[in-house]
Amino acid sequence: MNLIVRNIAQSCSEQEVRDFLKHELGHYAKNIEVVDAGKPGAYATVELDAEVPYVGEVIARQIHGKQLGGQTLEASADLFTDEPPAPQ
Template sequence: MHLTVWNVPESCSEQDVREFFVRELGHYAKGVTVYDAGTPNAHADLELNADIPYIAEAVARELQGRRFAGVALRVSAQPFDGEAPQPQR
């Protein structure tokens, strides 16, 4: 499961971003990839250590608007793969 975090502060290094998300996510942090660190387009891909689809959405809601170095984060959960479950008859 992955989350994309936008609005990562330009003033933060790649290491700062990784440490922040590992600290915030605790045991859910499987991997943090930072793109364009130090630029206005800085963003991160967070890989979550969870198999249940709603976990990503819950974590995204928790991080949404959280402040990092004075900047409010914008977070989106990627839609889960696969087909919608079929209704039981």
Template sequence: MHLTVWNVPETCSEEEVRDFIKRELGHYAKGVTVYDVGTPNAHADIELDSEVPYVGESVARELQSRRLAGVALRVSAAPFDCEGPQDARPAAMR
């Protein structure tokens, strides 16, 4: 499961963003990749150490309330972490 963190301050380095996320999420943060550091489009992709979708949504809500360098973060959780569209119907109905 992945989260995307938007609204990362331009003034933060890649290391500062990575350290902040790892400190806030602890063992849930399996991997952190930061993109476009120093630009208005700076954001991070967080790979969570969990395959349960509701955990990602819960972690996203918790991280959404945090501030990095005084800036409120925006966080979104991917609904599914797989290729292609999902058939949401129960197996018995397919």
């Protein structure tokens, strides 16, 4: 199960995003991939170490609305695919 985190500030480096998510998610963060750090539309996918689908939703709610680099993060659990959603 993946967690998708969007609305990452352009001022945040890939390492800052990784460190933030590792801190917030602890042992649930199995693998973190940051895409297009420093650019508009940057996002991160986090492979969650959780077997039960509702755990991903609970984790997404905890991250959703937190501040990073002056931006409010948007997060959602992706239950059906390992691919990030298409940009809107």
